[in-house]
Amino acid sequence: MSRNSVSAGGGDLPDTSRSSLPLPKREVLADSVYEAVKAMVMDHVIQPGARLGIEALSRTLGVSATPVREALARLEADDLVVKRSLSGYRATELLTRAGVEELFEMRLLLEPRAVALATERIEEAGLDRLEALADEMQALPEEGDTYADYGRFAALDQEFHDVLAVASGRTLLAAAVERLHSHLHLFRLSAIAGGSPATVQEHHRILRAVLRRGPRRAAEAMEEHLRLSLQRQLDRFASVAGADED
Incomplete structure (x- = not known):
């Protein structure tokens, strides 16, 4: 599987993500942020096991922290991320x-x-x-x-x-x-x-x-x-x- 994987651990995500993720108007912002972060997890831009920093994601997507938190909660329900005490959200590991x-x-x-x-x-x-x-x-x-x-x-x-x-x-x-x-x-x-x-x-x-x-x-x-x-x-x-x- 050839994918350009980078860690999303406390730093910024790649600037290339910003240009490919145009965000629509306010009423669908939450869904757009959810799909954007989901794509990063699915494509291993955010590597399995890597930490998802809310501030870093907010800067990368050019949005406030609120829709990012909402997106991470939805992704937790999808079992694509897991929330751990003291360490925040991390992408789940791949199936063996x-x-x-x-x-x-x-x-x-x-x-x-x-x-x-x-x-x-x-x-x-x-x-x-x-x-x-x-x-x-x-x-x-x-x-x-x-x-x-x-x-x-x-x-x-x-x-x-x-x-x-x-x-x-x-x-x-x-x-x-x-x-x-x-x-x-x-x-x-x-x-x-x-x-x-x-x-x-x-x-x-x-x-x-x-x-x-x-x-x-x-x-x-x-x-x-x-x-x-x-x-x-x-x-x-x-x-x-x-x-x-x-």
């Missing part, structure tokens, strides 16, 4: 291979059950949304190596799974799926070459099963998707390990 395997273990327990329930309960509005998400994902260009390139695909991917979880009618189950924040953590490792077309095809198989109101087929399609996605992630780790040995 074991962490990825554990994440998918949880997803395999939760999401096939969720989609089976959703198949029996989802309403027309939910089906329309799933179809729109699948179509938009298919229309997007192949993602690049920065959050600006793959961010939209990642958001659509997450929403596809969340819509199905919510449609299950099980509040705790849907909340558990959402709390995993799996797409943010996985895409933060870097985009996978060829991952988008495979994901789109697998989503369409899930969608067809849901449209046919087949709970078992939908659960099987979701399980297959998750196992294939896990294998793509493990292949990434193997590729990185092989490159380190060369």
Whole structure:
């Protein structure tokens, strides 16, 4: 993964960030600051484990400390930063291979059950949304190596799974799926070459099963998707390990 990583530990962030992050008017300032800091974390401009200084971020983005604090609180809810007593906010560490395997273990327990329930309960509005998400994902260009390139695909991917979880009618189950924040953590490792077309095809198989109101087929399609996605992630780790040995 080739990214220009710099530490955001108590000093200023790179001036190049300022020119690429134009901030809009007051009413959407908080969202803009959130997306700006999120992009820095996802792209490793702020390195995993590095401290996020509120004053440094404020200077870099040309805003007051208030929207920066709000952004960091939202990112803490996303599990992209962690707040520690006496040391402030730090970017969370990247998932390890074991962490990825554990994440998918949880997803395999939760999401096939969720989609089976959703198949029996989802309403027309939910089906329309799933179809729109699948179509938009298919229309997007192949993602690049920065959050600006793959961010939209990642958001659509997450929403596809969340819509199905919510449609299950099980509040705790849907909340558990959402709390995993799996797409943010996985895409933060870097985009996978060829991952988008495979994901789109697998989503369409899930969608067809849901449209046919087949709970078992939908659960099987979701399980297959998750196992294939896990294998793509493990292949990434193997590729990185092989490159380190060369």
